[in-house]
Amino acid sequence: KFFMFAQDYNRALTHLMRCAGSNEAKGIDLAITCVGKARSQQLTQKLLDFLLGEKDQIPKEAKYLFRFYLSLGQYIEASKTAIIIAQQDQEAGNYRSARDVLFTMHQELKSQQTAIPFEMSNSLMLLHSYILVKVQIKLNDHVRAARLLNRVAHNVSKFPSHVVQILTTTVVECQKAGMHNSALNFSMILMQPEYREQIDPKYKKKIEALVRKPEKTESDEDYSLCPNCNQRVPDYELLCSSCQLALPYCIVTGAHIIRDDLCSCPSCDFPAIYSEFLKYLSMDDSCPMCSNKINPSNLIKMDNAEHFLNQAANL
Template identity: 75%
Template sequence: MTASPKRLFAISLEEIGDRPKFSWQTGHGTHIAAAGSLNVITIRNRQGDEIASIPLKGPCLQMSWDKDGDTLAVITEKSNLVYLWSANSQKTNVIDTPAKDYTTVISWSKSSPILAIGTSRGNIILYDQPTAKKLPLIGQHSGRITTMAWSKDNLLAIGANDNRISVMSSNGTVLQRCDTTDTPKHLKFSEMKREKRGTYEESTVSAVIGKKHLGLWTVGDSNNNAASAAGSQLFTLNFQDKYGDISDYQWFGDGYIMIGFSGGYFIVISTYHKEIGEELHKTRDHKGYLSSIAISTALNRAATCGNGGIKIHELSDQYVIDSIITIDEGNDNLSDIEASKTAIIIAQQDQESGNYRSARDVLFTMHQELKAQHTAIPFEMANSLMLLHSYILVKIQIKLNNHNHAARLLNRVSHNVSKFPAHIVQILTTTVIECQKAGMNNSAFNFSLILMKPEYRDQIDAKYKKKIEALVRKPDKSESEEDFSQCPHCHQRVPTYELLCPSCQLALPYCIVTGAHILREDLCLCPSCNFPAIHSEFLRYLSIDDVCPMCTTKIDGSRITKLDSGAAVDSFLAQSSDMS
């Protein structure tokens, strides 16, 4: 059965022109940038709402998000300008490269805020965004720069139409070069499958050579069977003529590569030296042409697009392609639940890696999509969204000098600290400090005891270690009482940061500014995402920032109004209960 996914939104050619390009935001994944021939870039959220429009002085040549998804870099045809759009301020900064020729390629570092800019005459400019310093590297190649890629080790690979690939460090020092038989394109860094790892975390450079061949080259390793000759020669893979030209390729799993061809085929090969060059799998997905491949490691799925539309495959047993995924058109709820489970899995992976804002944004987006379809929000999703947002709010409350709110939020997070495995010690340490400032001394003592466990003790920051040890030796078990406020449902007194009323046993919606439960008499909604907030706290927050802390949309304070009647509050509470 052919899949019939639901269209969320579309961007027409009338809006951006022909030759469309798009780029998903890295990290957060909540924005998509699209451009065509009309000298403009539109940036949309996942609901299709336009966040920004960037006018250009020529047709867009390339777009690239930095590693955190905070900045979108754009270059245009026959220009030496680079546009930098900030997702935080939603402002565009235009920089002029010192080179007199045109920009041809851009690439952000995977580990630092450095943008590499390639030009038509073989020059490279390294732009350090925090300092705005430009490092021009003149004459790196004798021809047009055609492709660039960064490794996790902060090495930059550069390919040009002088039929050469070079690798340099982030300070511009050239480490290695190799010659190719044709122009290299689609450079990538990854790691070949081998018994012994190389010098770097990602030591394999791959590139499409000309149109028909895939080249592999090992950097900084003189003992590689496939790459040969001190890592200075390219190992070239050839494929059957009937496949056509190489359209796209992606690394995945333990050294596997999926390669798509213009004839509609895709194949899977291994880079293990005993298997290299062997076709482990072959499928003709499209009878006319195949133009692109995408792989989601989080979902363990691969997608191809071509004249047969988009086809999605399940990956299993490391490389074997199972079957094309089908969706039952008559079962919308099943599709929604599967989508929400997927969002939870992706968010969990981001959360375990310490990418809390990205995890929160994934869950928020899925929450809004389910809400728009009047589908109940799974408890696991709602609870994870609440915890992640609570952690993000801590910095806001500290900035507002409200250490009591910050301590209550951290208390909530620290009771679930196992869900934040990348920063357990840092979170517990901050909790101890903020609890002390808020007079929650017994809580500070209890969290200090956890930090003194053998598995955490040596990880405590040196400047806090003695203080925490002193708290354990001479504990102060006094505790400031938490404020109480009325349950918006039954009007009974409930601790301000309690999100379940002990009297009526109903869940209490939380304020997106403070994380406390909402108040009937002081309730408002974000005009963009419709999440609730305590009206007075929202206005106070807008004095230091102008974007919603949940949806990050720019907010005009004059649009924030209290729900003006008990009926309006009851209607909101009823809708909230229906969605849970």
Template identity: 55%
Template sequence: MVAKFFQKLNDYGSAIQFLVMSKCNDEAFQLAQTHNQMEVYADIIGPDATPEDYQSIAVYFENEKNNFLAGKFFLLSGQYTKAMKHFLKCNSEDSQAIDLAIETVGRANDEQLTRQLIDYLMGETDGMPKDARYLFRLYMALKQFREAARTAIIIAREEQNAGNYRNAHDVLFSMFQELKQNKIKIPAEMQSNLMILHSYILVKMHVKRGDHMKGARMLIRVANNISKFPSHIVPILTSTVIECHRAGLKNSSFSYAAMLMRPEYRDQIDFKYKKKIEMIVRRPDKSEEEEPLTSCPVCSFQLPETDLLCPECQNNLPYCIATGRHVLKEDLTACPSCDFPAILTEFSSLLESEENCPMCSEKVNKDVLQKIVDTQPYLAPSEGTE
């Protein structure tokens, strides 16, 4: 009765709702079909829908030539091949259609459908390769973490080449966490790239806090890997010269200033720094205090605090997310959100002026940081499966 009342008011959405409540699904479907309210009907039956209901809705949208909604409801009815056919007919820029195609393959676990979607994403089907992020999400949906890791490295490299260093950092970080969670060995290239990008992100933080020595040390690491920052070579080398000079690392400042004087870089130097850099090269001051030595957290050998490879035990050392230095066994903590290690006193000090973890960007209260007693999992993390 209520449904009929709303029908007279031309409020078909409410009429459909009351027909569904009265278990009159056929009438509700007919009404939706007649008055172009099928999406409303689909929303209303929601969790109570049977695969047959979803199939009827899918067929309706198929007849209406609405590929996206036909695909969506074939997916819900469990007819994955039909769903995929419709999603691949959608506009190639329709990210929702690609997302649902990825979900379809994840649910179907069908090799032929997977191959079909990979070909589509690689551009084999229409000559237009899609954003690599879709391929990454597909591999994640299929739990093919090694392929996902390779794709993540490619995506991060593209972001890095375009100068989007935070994006590149976050892509690698999220993939790192996925692999760790699934106990899969993290590729050395991913670990190394994440460390270099993280060192770059720390520079701004330390310079802003007026700690030019920490900023300079991280810039030296970045400058030694300058080929990974192709769109900002001259600005990064310029910053390295300036920060090393401020920190009293005169010899390092001279080395990078001399690099900037090469013909391919010289004309790109910012005018306001050019005279200073030329002067550093003309009147070299080779004085430089030695980098402080701290204990290797694995074998206790004394090595420079920013070195991440111990010459004694040959271990790659975990780095502190607050400073970029190798961690110290007797002063170890970890971010409560991402579980990356840090030097406790340094991380606490950083959190006096920063709110978030520099690695995962989550808010961290310094009072919850705890000293780690069982350091073994952080110093020799499980390798995971190959």
């Protein structure tokens, strides 16, 4: 620290890279700060080699590489690293942590007016959809919970630690929502040999009965207007079949946004259906995306959604 404040960045970096044990994390964080201040290509490469384990063959955790690229403003490399970290968290079943990494990177890219990679935005959407399931069940909206789970279950390979649990919950919520055909389809997947013995005994007989005596009726999904072209689109469809534009999703419901009922979080600026956000804030005072406290009086319904839609289309 002393060498860094004295602007002797080379000696500071050498000492910080020697930190081990309980001091290693703090040492690496300071080393990243040091290189950011130094703006020296030689020191940048020295720290990069250290983080990649070029000399000792011990690569450091990817989170440090992520911070390293961010501190240097290398947003493309940072976003690639963020995706890797999120994938590792996802595979370990740490879905909220994975979502938070992608959210942080999304906000950095947005602030720099840099294009957000599809893989990142799609993974963020899926992880957030998974997190929203509990929110909607808590709000006693089993139809929205079922639609969210339907989306997640169609991408269940991205949630390898909880495949059976997710499919089981999807079956249960689809049944409650009257989506019997969807419940049947996911029940049949659960009956496959690799999953059958992992089903919670509490639900196993019910799922087996669903497959033996199938009910194939399906409640119709609600429709609302595409915010871009005003054609009817299923609430949980995020691509308009008419104008072929991707539709931003509401951070409270996971459904696509509605032009005449639109707001954004005062803290993170992610969009939401205004009436749904107000309902949610009566139960919880934190934004479901950024987790910052939100005062309902600061929530403002957009009079003109055009600016927001143009901004979203350019990211």
